[in-house]
Amino acid sequence: MISSTVLFYGNYMLCLCLGLLCVVFVSYWNAEWRGGFAWDASFLQFNWHPVLMVTGLVVLYGNAAILYRVPFTWGQRKQRWKLVHAALLLSSLFLSILGLCAVFDFHTGYHIPNLYSLHSWVGICTIVLFTAQWVLGLVGFLSTCSPLGFRxxxxxxxAWMGVAIFILSLASCLSGINEKLLLTLNGNSNSTAAYSSHPAEALFANFLGVLIVAFGLVVLGILSNQRWKRPEPGQESSREEQSAARDTRPGRV
Structure with a gap:
């Protein structure tokens, strides 16, 4: 039987690899087919939006969410890892807000209405909930004056809100990729082929969506496995006793 720890690290490495692929794919998509990047309120500035959102709202957020599940951290002071968890989430929030700035600035420059699509509504709700979650976590878990009962x-x-925000992040990024492809690959110009004709860009971006789904499933799988949950004080010895009891059952060698 594969030990729980080995199985976790296998899933954790898969999570890291999928996250890295998501960042590489979204960056390559916008560099290769969308013309690259700039910060001048042009179409090139918009290209920062998907890159920053996938990197911050999905990949960084997902890795921050599973930080407490890494067995390496269990034998160390939790306060240290609380700070790392909060810092990763703050970085994720910062990149996400920067991604919003990129698209709002672009819309303003080209007189495009803001917040008219379902994708934008879901995205804004996700960022608002994320901000509230981070502030509440800061007050509740890192503030020295926070009462134990409140914690x-x-x-x-x-924990529930963290999972909900991550799912909303996945939905927002997937709908954004699909919306971008539908708007740009309309087949009305010589420079673009219709989305339905399966051009290379569409296939590449669709595969990016599949990678995001795979990354999300691995993260949610890690979070849902109670064996990989960080033990509370006093629970570690109980787990060791249960493991020893299983190993000494009749028929076990």
Missing amino acids: ELLKPVH
Whole structure:
């Protein structure tokens, strides 16, 4: 039987590899087919939007969410990893807000209405919830004056909201990729082929979407496995006793 720790690290390495591929693919898509990057309120500035959102709202956020599941961290002070968790999420939030700035600035420059699509509504709701979640986590878990009772009440809500925000992040990025392809690959110009004709860009971006889904499933799988949950004080010895009891059952060698 493969040990739980070995199985976790296998899934964790898969998560890291998929996350890296997501960043590479979204960057290559916008560099190769969308013309590259700039920060001048042009179409090239818009290209930062998908890159920053996938990198921050999906990949960084997902890795921050599973940080407490890494067995390496269990034997160390939790306060240290709380700070790392908060810093990763703050970096994720910063990149996400920067991604919003890129698209709002682009829309303003070309007189395009903001927040008219379902994708934009879901995206804004995700960022608002993410901001509230981070501030509440800062007050509840890192503030020295936070009452213990409040932390106990907040903990399950914080964990549930974290998963909900991650799912919304996945939905937002996937809908954004699809919306971009539908808007740009309309087949009305000589420079673009219709989305339905399966041009190389469409296939590449669709595969990016599949990678994002795969990354999300691995993260959610890690979060849903109770064996990989960080043990609370006093639970570690209980787990060791249960493991020893299983190993000494009749028929086990």
